[in-house]
Amino acid sequence: MKKAILLLFLSLFFLIILPDQSHASANQSKIILDGQEVILPSDVQVTVMNKHVMIPIRVVAENLKFRVNWDQKSHLVKIQQNSKIISLHVDQREAKVAGKPVLLDIAPQILNKSVVVPIRFVSEQMGLSVSWDNKDKIVHLTSSTNNSAQTEDSTPNSENNEKVSLKHINEINFLNNQLVVSMDGKVTPIISHLKDPNRIVFDLPNTTFGDLSQPLDSGSMGKLDVSGQPHVSEVRYSLFSRDPDQVRIVIELKHANTIQVNHEFIGDQLVIDLNDTGDFESPIQEPLAGERGRKIVMIDPGHGGSDPGTTSISNKHEKDFNLALSLKVQELLLKEPEIEVWMTRDSDVYPTRTERVQLANKINADVFVSIHGNSVLESPQANGTETYYYQRSSSKELADAIHKRLIKAIGLKDRGVKDNSFQVIRETKMPAVLLEVGFLSNISDEKAMLSNTVQYKAAQAIVDGIKEYLSIR
Known part of the structure; x- marks a missing residue:
């Protein structure tokens, strides 16, 4: 009799102190969606409640590119799949699918700040084939068509x-x-x-x-x-x-x-x-009315301020090279009576690319030239000069005019004139080019690019190319 009482006591003791095995195994559970493991945040888990496998609905919905809306006040979750809307409340078994009530096996719950729902609901209402591997604690989900990602x-x-x-x-x-x-x-x-x-x-x-x-x-x-x-x-x-x-x-x-x-x-x-786009206000000073008889040239030293750009092989910042060369271009353009020169920056500050584009468009610049240094630190042998334009034939003509002079002036490898969709040359409305003068990650290119003498040669080549395009002698 005493032995039976002791066994009963020990059984009750272990039932009290041991954790719920369904929750303990949840820590090792996985979700395999269309053959790929879904990486769950540390506070999101697959779990088992009252013999029902519960799955975090936001994780699945976001993987399938469904829209998920969560109303904290009412604890309402809305999931939209094309025109189909699924609505469910935390702690309520009744959900609505396309406006019609559907009874869940178990009410949605909040677990570690995530809403979890029974896997059968996911299967029946979101068009998934679902299987549960109880041995390895793996949820397998297969959608009728793989998501776009x-x-x-x-x-x-x-x-x-x-x-x-x-x-x-x-x-x-x-x-x-x-x-x-x-x-x-x-x-x-x-x-x-x-x-x-x-x-x-x-x-x-x-x-x-x-x-x-x-x-x-x-x-x-x-x-x-x-x-x-x-x-x-x-x-x-x-x-x-x-x-x-x-x-x-x-x-x-x-x-x-x-x-x-x-x-x-x-x-x-x-x-x-x-x-x-809702509340943009450019910090760049409003332009004054220009002298309309002159061509407006905007020079854009890439990066700046908190954005250093790339790094040279000797750990120098691209933004400093861009500004140094651009200021030399400005110096030479200021001597041209038929040209009015504007700078997107003339110090170590950072206007965003959108602000640079908007300023150029606002002043109706005739030419936009963005100056950069290239870098591929993993390939220090990469070298040379390349010039980019975007689609417009006028931009291609400007690129050709500057590039041929730049190659001749500084003597770096000719990497050609290329079409690319950089924002500052794509969204500007005038002929626009982006110059990658050389590779700061290449020891030979860097030495030339940081030379004051070579910078003046490059600046003169850029100015001469601009003048050729604008038909200014």
């Missing part, structure tokens, strides 16, 4: 093989409404705008983290310090999926502003501009 991620680029080889991210920064991602190759970001909270999602296919300077947690996730940023509350990044690898970067916005997103590669950096 997976489709683009798995489709090779027919024009080049850049998406075939795995790219590595080495640094991520956010400055002056610009996300700058340093990496060892080019990819095409897949950009999504999501609401509640308002955020912009950038998926980088066939990409993983290299020797990243920022720390990652155990879940291959990290955050940037964006304190003081007027429009952004958080920038987070993660290894979003594996096999194939895909990095996701999420920018969470403070306000429901209208944000225009532009992206381009400059050297080894993917630069993404976030332009708030």
Whole structure:
């Protein structure tokens, strides 16, 4: 009798002190969506409640590119799939699908600040085939058609093989409404705008983290310090999926502003501009009425201020080279009686690219020239001068005129005149070019580019090219 009582006591003791096995196993659970593992934030889990597998609805919906709206006050979740709207309340078993009531097996719950719903609901109402591997604690989800991120991620680029080889991210920064991602190759970001909270999602296919300077947690996730940023509350990044690898970067916005997103590669950096089109006010001084008999030339020293640009082989900043050469171009243009010269900056400050474009368009410049230095630190043998224009034949004519003189004047390798979609030459309305004078990452190019004598030769070549295009003798 005493033995039976003792056994009963021990059984009750272990039932009380041992954790719920369903929740304990949830920590090791995984979600496999269309064959790819979904990387979950550290505070988001798959769990089991009353024998029902519960899945975080926001994670799945965002992976499938559905729109998710969360009303904190009413605890209402709305999920939109094309014209179909699914509404459900936390702690209520009745949901609505396209306005019709649907009874759930178990009410949605809030777990670690995330809304979780029964997997059967996900299966029946969101068009997924679902299976649960109880042994390995894995949820397998298969959509009728793969989401857009997976489709683009798995489709090779027919024009080049850049998406075939795995790219590595080495640094991520956010400055002056610009996300700058340093990496060892080019990819095409897949950009999504999501609401509640308002955020912009950038998926980088066939990409993983290299020797990243920022720390990652155990879940291959990290955050940037964006304190003081007027429009952004958080920038987070993660290894979003594996096999194939895909990095996701999420920018969470403070306000429901209208944000225009532009992206381009400059050297080894993917630069993404976030332009708030709702309340833009340029800090650049308003132009005075120019002397209409003269041609207006705008010179744009790239980068500046908090944006140093790339780094030279001897650890000098591109922004300083850009400004030094641009000031020499300004000095020579001021001697031309038929030219009125404007600068986007004449000191170490940072006007955004949108502000540079808007100023050039506002003053109706006749010519726009953006001056830069190139760099590929991983390939120090890369060298030479290249000039970029965007589509317009007038821009191509200006590019040809400057490039041929620049090559002759400074003698660096001729890398040609190329068409590319850089923002400052794409959105300006006048003939516009972007000059990559040489490679600061190449020891020979850098020596020439930082020479005061060579800079004056380059400046004169730029001025002569501008004058040729404008038919000024």
